[in-house]
Amino acid sequence: MSAVPPTEQTPTDWAAWSREAVEMMVARNAEWPRKLGLVGAPEYRWDLDAATLVLQGPLHEVVATVCLVGTTSEAEGSFLWSWGNEAIPKQHGEALEVVHDFGRANGLALLTTPRITGGRPEATECLCIAARLQRAMGTFIDQQGDVTLYFTILHAQLAPMDDAPLPN
Template sequence: MSEEKQTTDWAAWSRESVEMMVAKNAEWPRQFGLQGTPAYRWDLDSATLVMNGPLHEVVATVCLVGTTSDSEGSFLWSWANEAIPRQHGEALEVVHDFGRENQLSLLTTPRIQGGRPEATECLCIAARLQRAMGTFIDQQGDVTLYFTILHLQIAVDSELRPN
């Protein structure tokens, strides 16, 4: 019995990844009462993103997938950036492995020429492979950070807990 090798249209698969994240990114803010543009703060060391909704805070566990630099015109994967805490690169190992197994240089090349479109594609592919709930993008001056949202929960206010 010969096994037929299945060929995947990676361009279509990638577009589908982006479409999946667009749909998920429309859903999770609604689900957690975060319409509009809530105030937020992220912390790379704890891999958290805290968003302030009108009724409560929402805490996300995130993975920094990578960064773009407007001045350099490139996207750098977190696993290739020594300035990023190691847990982010470890959370991306599933993406790196997938890229190696399928000879997808986009997922295995540390620095990719391009900007937001290339970074968004990498982000959405990473989110799909990590089974993320959504994505989050933040700009800090010249650098844009691309996060996958791995887990979301409403923060419990310790002052409101029963004794």
């Protein structure tokens, strides 16, 4: 017999839910590169305007649609959601609306406050929560000087091959 009457809902343990999101992304991040034939640390380039990440595999390129979730600055000691950063193309903030809505609906300040004090641990938690809510296939992190960028990978596929003849 249940200790909680069926008409009452047990409150969600958000800390456990967040840990599950991180565990889920660790597992997905181990899987998607292997499935797409990427080994080691492939060369890559990203384009914020096009919302793409291109990874160079040993035999082919992989093109991914990404969402920049946010950035951290070591100097500032903070994580800034993309929707709170005017320098980031709007499509990234729009792709995060599901996260923002979820935060508002559940009273989670972590998901509704534009700038959060902290660094990589807080940013990684936000990244994994966003990835869980977006049903992302994985995540990608890149550092550019003082700024670290946190991406969700929404979709990825092998790049189309050109029509050049194959060598003999």
